[in-house]
Amino acid sequence: MSRIDRRFAALKAAQRTGLIPFITAGDPAPEHTVALMHALVEAGADVIELGVPFSDPMADGPVIQHASERAIAKGVGLADVLAWVTAFRQRDQDTPIVLMGYLNPLEIHGYARFADEAVAAGVDGVLVVDCPLEETQVLSALRAAGLQQILLAAPTTAPARMAQLCEAARGFLYYVSFAGITGAGRLSTPDIAARVAQIRAQAKAPVAVGFGVKDAQSAKAIAGFADAVVIGSALVERLESAGSAQEIATRAGEFLRPIRAALDER
Amino acid sequence: MPTIQNFQNWPDAHGRFGDFGGQYVAETLMAPLAELTEAYLRLREDPEFLAELDRDLTHYVGRPSPIYHAERLSRHVGGARILLKREDLNHTGAHKINNTIGQALVAKRMGKPRVIAETGAGQHGVASATVAARFGLKCVVYMGAVDIERQKINVYRMKLLGAEVIPVTSGSKTLKDALNEAMRDWVTNVADTFYIIGTVAGPHPYPMMVRDFNAIVGREARAQMLEQYGRLPDVLTACVGGGSNAIGLFHAFLNDREVRMVGAEAAGEGIASGHHAASLAAGRPGVLHGNRTYVLCDDNGQITETHSVSAGLDYPGVGPEHAFLKDAGRAEYVGVTDDEALEAFHLLARTEGILAALESSHAVAQALKLARELPKDGIVLCNLSGRGDKDVHTIAAREGVQV
Numbered sequence: 001m002s003r004i005d006r007r008f009a010a011l012k013a014a015q016r017t018g019l020i021p022f023i024t025a026g027d028p029a030p031e032h033t034v035a036l037m038h039a040l041v042e043a044g045a046d047v048i049e050l051g052v053p054f055s056d057p058m059a060d061g062p063v064i065q066h067a068s069e070r071a072i073a074k075g076v077g078l079a080d081v082l083a084w085v086t087a088f089r090q091r092d093q094d095t096p097i098v099l100m101g102y103l104n105p106l107e108i109h110g111y112a113r114f115a116d117e118a119v120a121a122g123v124d125g126v127l128v129v130d131c132p133l134e135e136t137q138v139l140s141a142l143r144a145a146g147l148q149q150i151l152l153a154a155p156t157t158a159p160a161r162m163a164q165l166c167e168a169a170r171g172f173l174y175y176v177s178f179a180g181i182t183g184a185g186r187l188s189t190p191d192i193a194a195r196v197a198q199i200r201a202q203a204k205a206p207v208a209v210g211f212g213v214k215d216a217q218s219a220k221a222i223a224g225f226a227d228a229v230v231i232g233s234a235l236v237e238r239l240e241s242a243g244s245a246q247e248i249a250t251r252a253g254e255f256l257r258p259i260r261a262a263l264d265e266r
Numbered sequence: 267m268p269t270i271q272n273f274q275n276w277p278d279a280h281g282r283f284g285d286f287g288g289q290y291v292a293e294t295l296m297a298p299l300a301e302l303t304e305a306y307l308r309l310r311e312d313p314e315f316l317a318e319l320d321r322d323l324t325h326y327v328g329r330p331s332p333i334y335h336a337e338r339l340s341r342h343v344g345g346a347r348i349l350l351k352r353e354d355l356n357h358t359g360a361h362k363i364n365n366t367i368g369q370a371l372v373a374k375r376m377g378k379p380r381v382i383a384e385t386g387a388g389q390h391g392v393a394s395a396t397v398a399a400r401f402g403l404k405c406v407v408y409m410g411a412v413d414i415e416r417q418k419i420n421v422y423r424m425k426l427l428g429a430e431v432i433p434v435t436s437g438s439k440t441l442k443d444a445l446n447e448a449m450r451d452w453v454t455n456v457a458d459t460f461y462i463i464g465t466v467a468g469p470h471p472y473p474m475m476v477r478d479f480n481a482i483v484g485r486e487a488r489a490q491m492l493e494q495y496g497r498l499p500d501v502l503t504a505c506v507g508g509g510s511n512a513i514g515l516f517h518a519f520l521n522d523r524e525v526r527m528v529g530a531e532a533a534g535e536g537i538a539s540g541h542h543a544a545s546l547a548a549g550r551p552g553v554l555h556g557n558r559t560y561v562l563c564d565d566n567g568q569i570t571e572t573h574s575v576s577a578g579l580d581y582p583g584v585g586p587e588h589a590f591l592k593d594a595g596r597a598e599y600v601g602v603t604d605d606e607a608l609e610a611f612h613l614l615a616r617t618e619g620i621l622a623a624l625e626s627s628h629a630v631a632q633a634l635k636l637a638r639e640l641p642k643d644g645i646v647l648c649n650l651s652g653r654g655d656k657d658v659h660t661i662a663a664r665e666g667v668q669v
Contacts, residue, residue, distance in 0.1 A: 056443075
C-alpha cells in the first residue's frame with residue numbers, strides 16, 4: 001500500500017476530511033522550503049503538494065505563476081526540489097508528497113532518471129498538469145518505479161471520459177471545481193457537491209477538490225462531500241514576501257489551522 | 267524513425283506527427299479541444315463551408331497571390347532564379363489572414379460570438395481583429411508588453427478595427443506569454459469563446475487546422491509553377507517562427523521528393539551567442555503550449571527567452587509538424603541572423619521595390635544563399651510571407667535614423 005493510500009485509508013477510518021496544501025517549491029525562500037513543509041504538517045496537512053517551478057505554467061493563475069517566477073529567478077530546479085524532499089523525509093516518513101508541475105522539466109531531466117531519483121527521495125505521486133489521460137504513456141517509467149500519477153477531472157469532463165478517469169485514478173483524483181485557472185473565484189457549492197458525489201460513486205480512488213478554495217469557510221463547504229480539500233493560491237499568496245523561517249512557519253500555521261479546525265468540526 | 271510513405275496524411279487520429287504534436291494540456295481544455303476537433307473535422311469536408319471560405323479568400327483576401335520572378339535580385343546574386351510567392355499582397359499584408367478567415371468561419375459555425383488571439387509582431391492580432399470585424403465577432407487580443415512597445419502601429423490598427431488589446435506583463439512579456447494568457451482566457455470563457463491560434467503550434471487540432479488553412483499557399487504555388495514554368499522549383503524556402511507560412515508553402519510539395527525544403531529560423535545575434543530563436547536548429551525535444559516539439563530551454567526545462575530582430579519569429583517553440591519533418595529528414599532548418607535578414611531586406615527593397623517584413627527577410631536571405639549554390643536555370647521559390655511597412659520604425663531605430 002502506498003503512502004498516499006495509507007493516508008487516505010486512515011482519514012476514512014477516522015471520518016476526517018483530508019487537507020492538502022500546495023506550495024511552490026523554493027518560494028518564498030528556497031532555504032526554508034523544508035521548514036515550511038514541516039510547518040504545514042504541524043498545522044494539519046495530510047498530504048503536501050509541492051509545486052515544481054516552471055516558466056510557462058499555462059493552467060495556473062497569476063499568484064502561482066509569480067511564485068514560480070520568483071523561485072526560478074533564485075535558480076530553483078528539479079534537483080533542488082528532490083533534495084528538499086530527501087531532507088524532509090529525514091524527519092517525516094508518513095506525510096505523502098505529490099510533486100505538481102508541467103512536463104517539460106521532467107522531459108528534459110529524463111523520465112527514467114527522474115523516476116529513480118524521485119522514488120529515492122521519498123516522493124509518492126506526481127500531478128503533471130499538462131499530461132492528460134491520453135498522453136500518460138510518457139509517464140510509464142514513473143508508474144513502473146512506483147510513483148502514483150494523480151489525475152485531474154474537471155466540470156467540463158464528459159461522462160464517458162469521467163468514467164475512464166475514475167477507472168484510471170490512483171492515489172486520489174483531483175477534481176478541479178470549475179473551468180478556470182488556479183486561484184480564481186466562482187464556486188457554486190451545490191453544483192460541485194452533485195458532481196463530486198457522482199465521481200465518488202465511480203472512482204477507484206478518493207476525490208480531492210481544489211481550485212478556488214481560499215479559507216475555512218470555503219473549505220468547510222466542500223468538506224461535507226469530498227475526501228480532501230486542496231488549497232493553493234491563497235496559501236502561496238499568504239506566504240509571499242515572508243522572510244525568516246520563523247515568519248514563514250507562523251504565517252503557514254495561522255492560515256492552515258482555522259481551515260483544519262473547520263474541516264474537523266463536523 | 268521508419269520511412270514515411272506519404273507525408274501529407276499526418277497527423278494521426280491523436281494529433282501526433284510521429285513523436286511530436288499531441289494534446290499536452292490541462293484536463294479543463296480537453297472538452298473544448300474535443301468540441302473543436304469534432305467541429306473542424308466535419309467542416310473540412312463540408313462543401314458549403316469550403317465554398318464560403320473560398321469566396322472570402324478570393325474576394326476579401328485577394329487570392330490567388332502571384333509568384334513573381336525577382337529578376338534583378340536574381341541577377342544581383344548571379345545564381346539560380348529566385349521566385350517570390352507574394353503573400354505580402356494579401357489583405358492585411360501577410361499570410362496570416364488565410365488562417366484567421368478560416369478559423370473565424372469555424373467560430374461562426376460553432377456559434378461562438380467572441381474570439382481571442384495571441385500575437386507577437388501584431389500581424390496575427392491584426393488579421394484576427396480584421397476577420398472579427400468582417401464577421402461581427404467580439405475580439406480580444408493578448409500581446410506581450412514588450413511587443414506592444416515594439417509594434418505600436420499594429421496595436422493601433424487592432425484598436426481601429428474594434429479589438430481590445432490586453433498587455434501581458436508576465437514572464438518575458440512576449441509571444442509565449444501572450445499565448446499562455448490567451449489559453450487561460452479560453453479555459454475560463456470557453457462557452458462563448460473561440461481561440462484563434464496564429465501559428466501551427468498549440469494542442470491538436472490547431473497544428474493541423476492552421477496548416478490546412480495556410481496550405482492554399484503551396485497548392486497555388488505548385489499549380490502556378492507547373493502552369494508558368496512547366497516544372498517544380500528545386501528548392502523552397504520560408505521563415506520559421508511557429509512555422510505557419512513555411513508549412514503553408516511546404517505542404518503541397520511534401521510528396522515531391524525532388525523538391526528540397528529549407529526553413530529559415532531566426533539566429534538573432536548568431537546561434538553561438540545564445541541570443542536567438544532557432545528552436546529546430548539549436549533546441550531539443552520538449553513539451554510547450556500543448557504539444558511535443560523542439561523547444562529552447564535550459565537544463566532545468568525552463569523555457570528560455572529568445573531574441574530576434576523580428577517579433578514574429580521570437581518564439582521558443584515551433585510547430586510539431588516541422589519537428590517531424592526535421593527528424594524525418596524531409597526538410598532542413600537553418601539559422602539566419604538579424605544582420606543577414608536586414609541586408610536581404612535592403613537588397614530586395616533596392617532591386618525589386620518590395621519592402622518585405624523582417625520575418626520574411628529571413629527567408630529572402632536564405633533564398634540568396636540557396637540561389638548562389640544552384641546553376642542559373644535552377645529555381646528557388648521563396649515565401650514572401652508579409653510586407654514590411656510595420657517594421658519601418660524598427661529598422662530606422664536600429665540604423666540610427668530619426669523618422
